[in-house]
Amino acid sequence: EVQLVESGGGLIQPGESLRLSCAASGLSVSRNFMTWVRQAPGTGLQWVSLIYTDETSLYADSVKGRFTISRDNSKNTVYLQMNNLRAEDTGIYYCARVLQYYFDLWGQGTLVTVSS
């Protein structure tokens, strides 16, 4: 079965760091573009970051300089390192596969809560 499973979310204080993981099965993260999308409570979707097969990456302006996307091909896992977290970073973080210009496969998400 092709699936993505996110983990690493939790309750964290403003200014601290957290690393999210997205473990893939049934597909190779090194041969696919992969992305992170988040959703604040009760609101819409916000794109966060994307990593290409050549490991170049893109970021939303709101996270540029604080978040880093990466992958470990041996673990078939994509990561999102989040530093200097803010209250507005709170939300469910979804990992998804990118085909051409659309996101065809999504994980179930992991909840990040930034609060003192």
Added chain:
Amino acid sequence: SYELTQPPSVSVSPGQTVSITCSGDKLGDKSVCWYHQKAGQAPQLVICEDRKRPAGIPARFSASNSGNTATLTVSGTQAMDEADYFCQAWDSSSVFFGGGTKLTVL
């Protein structure tokens, strides 16, 4: 930043046709896709304007895009279609989503 605007909500009777719009500057020049999200679930791809529909998405979902407006149309709406719907497009190496439209099947 690129803004995509959707109506917050639309409603439809079972069996009827409903359209959800997504507006953005010169949106017709971009590729637009639609996702739905049911309560407590992850988003799921519904359709892209070039009619890319994943397996399991019925043919009653169709999409178009021209000028400044993209449209998702659901024909013969069923109760199972009740969900939040989001449009998505790329602009300047970033991805943008509309604010979402809650579709209610009355």
